Structure formats: structure tokens, C-alpha cells
Amino acid sequence: MSSWALEVRNLRKVYENGREALKGINLTIPIGDFFGLLGPNGAGKSTLISILVSLTRKTEGKVRIFGVDIDEDFPLARKKIGIVPQEFNFNIFEKVLQIVANQAGYYGLSYRQAKERAEYVLQELQLYEKRHEQARVLSGGMKRRLMIARALVHDPAFLILDEPTAGVDLELRRQLWHYLEKLNAQGKTILLTTHYLEEAESLCRHIAIIRDGEVVACKDKKSLLAMLDTTTLVLELERPLKRQISLPGVSVNQIDAETIELTFPSRVPMSKIMKLLERKQISFCSVKNKTNRLEELFLMLTQKEESHG
Amino acid sequence: MDRGERTAYVTIVRKEVVRIFRIWSQTLLPSVITTSLYLLVFGKLIGSRLPLEQKVNYLQFISPGLILMAVITNSYGNTSASFFGAKFSRSIEELLVSPMSSHTLILGYLTGGVLRGVFVATLVSLVTYFIGGNLELRHPFWALVILLEVSLFFALLGFLNGLLAKDFDDINFIPTFFLTPLTYLGGIFYSMDMLPPWWQLLSHFNPVYYMISSFRYALIEAGEDTIMLTFIFLPLLLTLLYFASYYLVQKSSALRH
Numbered sequence: 001m002s003s004w005a006l007e008v009r010n011l012r013k014v015y016e017n018g019r020e021a022l023k024g025i026n027l028t029i030p031i032g033d034f035f036g037l038l039g040p041n042g043a044g045k046s047t048l049i050s051i052l053v054s055l056t057r058k059t060e061g062k063v064r065i066f067g068v069d070i071d072e073d074f075p076l077a078r079k080k081i082g083i084v085p086q087e088f089n090f091n092i093f094e095k096v097l098q099i100v101a102n103q104a105g106y107y108g109l110s111y112r113q114a115k116e117r118a119e120y121v122l123q124e125l126q127l128y129e130k131r132h133e134q135a136r137v138l139s140g141g142m143k144r145r146l147m148i149a150r151a152l153v154h155d156p157a158f159l160i161l162d163e164p165t166a167g168v169d170l171e172l173r174r175q176l177w178h179y180l181e182k183l184n185a186q187g188k189t190i191l192l193t194t195h196y197l198e199e200a201e202s203l204c205r206h207i208a209i210i211r212d213g214e215v216v217a218c219k220d221k222k223s224l225l226a227m228l229d230t231t232t233l234v235l236e237l238e239r240p241l242k243r244q245i246s247l248p249g250v251s252v253n254q255i256d257a258e259t260i261e262l263t264f265p266s267r268v269p270m271s272k273i274m275k276l277l278e279r280k281q282i283s284f285c286s287v288k289n290k291t292n293r294l295e296e297l298f299l300m301l302t303q304k305e306e307s308h309g
Numbered sequence: 310m311d312r313g314e315r316t317a318y319v320t321i322v323r324k325e326v327v328r329i330f331r332i333w334s335q336t337l338l339p340s341v342i343t344t345s346l347y348l349l350v351f352g353k354l355i356g357s358r359l360p361l362e363q364k365v366n367y368l369q370f371i372s373p374g375l376i377l378m379a380v381i382t383n384s385y386g387n388t389s390a391s392f393f394g395a396k397f398s399r400s401i402e403e404l405l406v407s408p409m410s411s412h413t414l415i416l417g418y419l420t421g422g423v424l425r426g427v428f429v430a431t432l433v434s435l436v437t438y439f440i441g442g443n444l445e446l447r448h449p450f451w452a453l454v455i456l457l458e459v460s461l462f463f464a465l466l467g468f469l470n471g472l473l474a475k476d477f478d479d480i481n482f483i484p485t486f487f488l489t490p491l492t493y494l495g496g497i498f499y500s501m502d503m504l505p506p507w508w509q510l511l512s513h514f515n516p517v518y519y520m521i522s523s524f525r526y527a528l529i530e531a532g533e534d535t536i537m538l539t540f541i542f543l544p545l546l547l548t549l550l551y552f553a554s555y556y557l558v559q560k561s562s563a564l565r566h
Binding site: 015016050054055056057074075076078079081083085087089090091092093094099102103105106107108109111114150 | 312313320323394405410
């Protein structure tokens with residue numbers, strides 16, 4: 001049995017208009033992983049996901065889901081995947097329970113099993129009370145949860161989520177994070193694409209960054225973040241600065257009298273920075289990273305590529 | 310077809326039937342109303358004054374054609390609208406990501422189309438009966454076979470239309486410019502003997518003429534007996550259309566890029 005939930009080898013996709021969306025991608029996701037796929041718009045994330053779930057035909061390459069080649073046994077490969085697409089893709093005039101139960105039926109669950117399973121996932125996603133409502137009356141957040149319920153109804157081992165929290169308020173986003181963490185803890189492998197980089201940083205163990213149809217980085221989160229050369233801290237000072245300060249090996253940028261930015265190499269220990277500040281008798285009431293670390297790395301990797309191009 | 314495929318097929322059919330009854334005022338009622346009007350206006354008021362060289366009255370003569378016209382319109386409309394609607398809302402992806410085969414997908418939608426044709430045929434037959442068409446059933450087996458074949462044929466055409474359509478205009482184009490003229494000129498309201506020779510000749514190139522003619526003959530033994538012709542050629546066309554649909558579902562960019 002394969003130890004990979006997903007193996008992608010030399011995957012290429014050239015659309016009819018000649019655009020090469022994927023340029024020979026190689027990617028592996030271990031079973032049980034929480035994997036983040038990041039990239040700017042048009043990088044090829046959705047094309048890759050569409051190929052995995054058979055909505056797009058690949059031009060070249062191999063894709064295996066839990067060791068099953070999608071070209072050799074597509075029904076078995078598809079049974080292992082649950083997909084939450086980026087855009088709402090259900091019939092808004094159908095009832096919530098009907099949408100989820102029908103999906104179970106398409107996967108071969110009998111009417112009784114499908115109904116039971118649909119009710120279970122709707123309860124899990126707090127949509128049970130809405131089961132007899134038409135999908136069109138649901139709020140945006142509920143529609144997102146409906147799509148997750150639908151993807152889970154056949155109990156797939158591999159869940160693919162294409163920007164599942166887009167347009168969702170913070171509270172619901174946090175709830176969904178907890179739910180995804182719970183699913184992952186239960187053993188489901190999760191592939192997540194998101195524009196909220198703090199989401200990927202908080203949830204994912206491995207992250208791949210894709211740009212122009214190529215994987216530009218694919219590592220565990222810690223190694224990936226270690227690629228960052230510098231750290232920038234924003235300090236809110238207790239007392240306003242009377243004059244410009246300088247710290248050895250640290251670039252200081254004074255935003256206003258009570259706010260400074262310190263940029264230093266990532267390898268420099270934080271304790272050393274604290275000592276330098278102490279020596280200059282600078283005390284502060286709050287400190288935070290200027291940007292999300294992953295966001296910084298994301299920009300670095302994608303912009304680097306841009307300058308090469 | 311294994312158990313999983315059967316369940317998937319039944320799920321599509323159930324979904325289609327639920328849809329037909331959920332929007333019954335759009336799917337079932339219009340044909341009942343138009344047929345009633347045709348029967349009253351043409352059958353009762355005008356028809357009684359028309360000379361018809363047949364052994365049946367005009368109301369009886371037009372009834373089979375009206376039933377078949379309802380079947381044609383509804384079977385075609387069901388698959389084209391439902392399938393294109395699923396494409397438009399992208400809910401078709403629910404089926405495409407599932408393990409079901411393309412055969413199951415096509416057969417599910419076709420059955421939905423045929424069932425709507427049968428439901429409407431039943432309702433329209435009841436209307437015909439109550440308005441006084443005095444509908445007979447001379448050859449019930451052949452009537453049923455032709456009704457199902459015609460329904461399946463137009464459901465398949467509708468499926469192809471829904472599959473290839475890019476917008477709602479494409480869904481209306483074929484029924485407006487091809488289906489309606491062919492049906493009206495297929496001899497629902499007149500007998501071939503009433504037409505000039507050139508028109509009679511032209512009518513023999515219209516496939517709907519043979520369908521109506523066969524169905525009429527199976528019901529009331531009036532007009533030209535084209536049952537065998539329809540029975541033999543329609544399955545050939547059905548097979549051809551089915552494999553065209555299967556090829557397009559599998560290979561074309563209409564569903565998968």
C-alpha cells in the first residue's frame with residue numbers, strides 16, 4: 001500500500017488555447033497530512049485540483065490517489081476524494097438535505113444510507129436545522145458549510161478544499177479551522193488552497209508554493225519558514241523616542257515617536273535583540289511581526305520568480 | 310451495471326422526477342393547457358367543418374398527433390433544460406467528480422426525459438378523453454413502443470442540445486427553428502391526402518411525420534401505416550445519437566476542459 005495520499009508526477013496541462021497551466025509538476029502528500037497549496041491567482045492551483053477530481057483532463061503525467069492511478073481505476077480514485085470547490089456549485093433551488101443525500105447517491109450509497117449519512121454531516125456542520133430549506137436561502141457561510149458537508153458525505157479519506165474560507169467572517173473561519181483540524185486528527189488527509197496565508201501557517205504541516213504552473217517550494221512548514229532571511233518586528237514604545245537610535249546589526253526604522261520597526265537576520269536570536277534594546281534603555285509595551293511570516297515568504301518566492309522572468 | 314452505478318442512476322432519476330413535480334406548473338401544466346385549446350379550437354370548432362377522407366372524426370384524427378407533440382416537446386425540453394441548467398449552475402460537477410460512469414450519467418438524464426414524456430402523455434390522453442376524442446387503442450403494444458422510442462429519441466436530442474449549448478439562446482434555438490416547424494408540418498392537423506403532391510413529397514423527408522403517422526395508426530388505425538419503418542429506423546438513429554452523446558461526454562470540452 002502506498003504511503004502517499006497523493007502522488008503527482010510530471011503533470012502538464014496545456015489548454016486548447018495553447019496556455020500551459022501546469023509545467024510538469026511533481027508533488028507528494030503523505031497520508032494523514034494537512035497540506036497547503038499556495039500561489040497567486042492564475043498560478044495553476046485550481047487546474048491542479050480540477051485534474052485530481054477529473055473536472056479537467058491532463059495533457060501528460062501521472063496522478064495516483066492512495067496508490068490508485070486515476071487513468072487505470074478512476075471510480076476507485078474518485079471514491080477516495082471529497083472536493084470543496086472555490087465557487088458554489090449546487091442547485092440553489094434544491095433542499096439542503098436533498099443536495100447532500102443526492103451526492104451520497106452518486107457515490108453509490110443506497111437511499112437510506114445516503115439520508116442517514118447526509119443528516120449526520122449536516123449535524124456536524126450545524127446545518128441540520130436548515131435541512132428542509134432551499135439552498136438559496138442560506139447565508140454565504142452556510143453555503144460554504146453545505147459544500148463541506150457534501151464533500152464529506154461519502155466519508156472520503158482525502159479532502160480537497162479550494163479556498164474554503166473565502167468571504168467567510170472571522171468567527172466562522174475559526175470554527176471551520178477547528179473542524180478541519182478535527183477531521184485531520186481523525187485521519188483524513190487534507191489539501192487546502194487559501195489566500196489567507198495565516199490560515200495555511202496555522203493549519204498546514206507541509207506547504208507547496210506554486211507559480212506559473214511550477215512548484216517553486218515544497219517543504220514542511222518549519223523548513224519553509226526558515227528560508228526567510230530576515231525578521232521584522234514592530235515595537236510600540238512605552239515612552240516616545242527623543243532622538244534617532246541605532247542598534248548594531250539591526251536596521252531601525254522609526255515610524256513615529258512611539259513606534260519603531262526592527263529588521264534583522266532571522267538567525268539572530270531574539271534574546272540578543274532584547275539585550276540591545278535594554279542597553280539603550282528602550283522599553284516597549286507591545287511587539288508583533290510586521291507581516292505574517294508565510295506571507296513574507298510567499299511574496300519573496302513569487303516575486304523572485306517574477307524578476308527572473 | 311454494478312450496484313454503485315445502479316444507485317447513482319436511481320439517484321439521478323429521482324432527482325429529475327422531484328424536479329418535474331417541484332416545478333409542475335412549468336413541466337406538466339403547459340402541455341395540458343395547449344392540448345385542451347387545440348382540441349377545443351381545432352377539434353371541436355373548426356374541425357367539424359373540415360372534409361376528412363378518413364374513417365374517424367377530426368377530433369380523433371388530431372388527438373394522437375397532439376399527444377405525440379406533447380411527448381416530443383417535453384422529453385426534449387426536460388433533458389435540454391435540466392442538463393444545461395446543471396451545467397450553468399455548475400451542479401453538474403457533483404456528478405462529474407463522482408465515480409459514476411458516463412453511461413450512467415446519460416441514461417439517468419434520458420430516463421428523466423422519457424418519464425416526463427410519459428407523465429405528460431398520460432395527462433394529455435386524459436384531457437383528450439374528457440374533451441371527447443374518443444381515443445381508441447387498436448394496437449396498444451405498438452403505441453407504447455412508439456411513444457417510448459419517440460420520447461427517448463427526443464430526450465437524447467435534448468441531451469445533446471444541453472451538452473453543447475453555451476447559453477440559454479442555444480437551448481431555445483433548436484426547438485424554435487427546427488423542432489416546432491417539423492412537428493407542425495408532421496401531419497398533426499391534416500391528412501396527407503389534403504396536400505398538393507410536392508408538399509406530400511416534402512413531408513416524407515420529415516422524420517416527425519413517420520412518428521406521428523405510426524402513433525396514429527397504432528391508436529386509431531387511420532392514415533398511413535409507418536409502424537415498421539419507425540420501429541426499425543428509430544432504434545438505428547437512437548444508437549447513433551447515444552454514442553455521439555457518450556463520445557461528447559467522454560471527450561469533448563463541453564464538460565471537461
